[in-house]
Amino acid sequence: MYDNLLQLINIHKSFPGVKALSGVNLTVRAGQVMALIGENGAGKSTLMKVLTGIYQKDEGEIIYLGNKVNFYGPKSSQEAGIGIVHQELNLIPQLSIAENIFLGREFTNKFGCIDWKKTYAQADKLLAELHLDYDSRRLISDLSIGEPQMVEIAKVLSFNSKVIIMDEPTDALTDTETVSLFKVINKLKKQKGGVVYISHRLKEIFEICDEVTVLRDGQFVGEKKLIN
Numbered sequence: 001m002y003d004n005l006l007q008l009i010n011i012h013k014s015f016p017g018v019k020a021l022s023g024v025n026l027t028v029r030a031g032q033v034m035a036l037i038g039e040n041g042a043g044k045s046t047l048m049k050v051l052t053g054i055y056q057k058d059e060g061e062i063i064y065l066g067n068k069v070n071f072y073g074p075k076s077s078q079e080a081g082i083g084i085v086h087q088e089l090n091l092i093p094q095l096s097i098a099e100n101i102f103l104g105r106e107f108t109n110k111f112g113c114i115d116w117k118k119t120y121a122q123a124d125k126l127l128a129e130l131h132l133d134y135d136s137r138r139l140i141s142d143l144s145i146g147e148p149q150m151v152e153i154a155k156v157l158s159f160n161s162k163v164i165i166m167d168e169p170t171d172a173l174t175d176t177e178t179v180s181l182f183k184v185i186n187k188l189k190k191q192k193g194g195v196v197y198i199s200h201r202l203k204e205i206f207e208i209c210d211e212v213t214v215l216r217d218g219q220f221v222g223e224k225k226l227i228n
């Protein structure tokens with residue numbers, strides 16, 4: 001038996017002219033990776049945006065750590081311990097890796113000024129945990145394909161979230177980066193965190209996920225355990 005960290009129950013969401021979600025359920029259990037699959041347009045990203053407060057649901061319930069909750073923006077869900085790596089990147093190209101990771105929460109010294117040395121050192125440490133040896137002083141615009149996505153992942157990990165959502169995280173990653181990501185996911189599982197893993201890559205799903213939830217055209221098709 002695994003404890004439920006998070007439950008989305010009977011979620012409905014419409015956009016003008018589109019019923020994006022209709023009666024969708026999703027459960028995230030401690031120490032488990034839940035795959036979320038379905039064709040393009042099935043509603044996967046919308047469901048995760050409803051969860052993290054980017055969109056407001058029309059109907060349904062969100063139970064997080066035993067309490068009914070509703071988030072009114074990504075900041076509030078992040079503060080509650082739900083982190084999301086979006087399908088689209090949210091980094092500022094003109095800023096460094098460290099500035100992006102700690103934007104708005106940089107370390108300060110006793111004079112109240114930003115302690116850049118510490119901010120860069122902490123960012124380097126996070127990158128090292130992901131087996132990345134790039135200098136956190138580098139600008140995002142100077143990174144090559146795959147690297148910004150890893151920075152985005154490092155940023156989400158830096159919040160020590162209880163639940164982490166990864167929306168098609170490996171699309172831009174190299175094989176080596178994917179291996180590093182999977183090591184991190186396994187570590188999160190050992191720490192009893194929960195992960196939602198959105199992907200259309202079945203090989204990856206069988207490798208890293210414990211269960212799967214299937215959506216089709218905004219509808220909940222079912223949930224199943226995976227044997228791996």
Ligand SMILES: Nc1ncnc2c1ncn2[C@@H]1O[C@H](COP(=O)(O)OP(=O)(O)O)[C@@H](O)[C@H]1O
Pocket residue numbers: 015016018019020038039040041042043044045046047
């Ligand atoms: N902001 C939006 N405004 C209008 N329609 C949207 C918006 N976001 C998503 N949709 C629609 O909702 C449906 C589900 O989209 P999405 O959640 O992105 O699917 P998936 O991530 O599974 O590919 C699609 O029909 C999409 O066009």
Ligand SMILES: [Mg+2]
Pocket residue numbers: 044045046087167
């Ligand atoms: Mg999507």
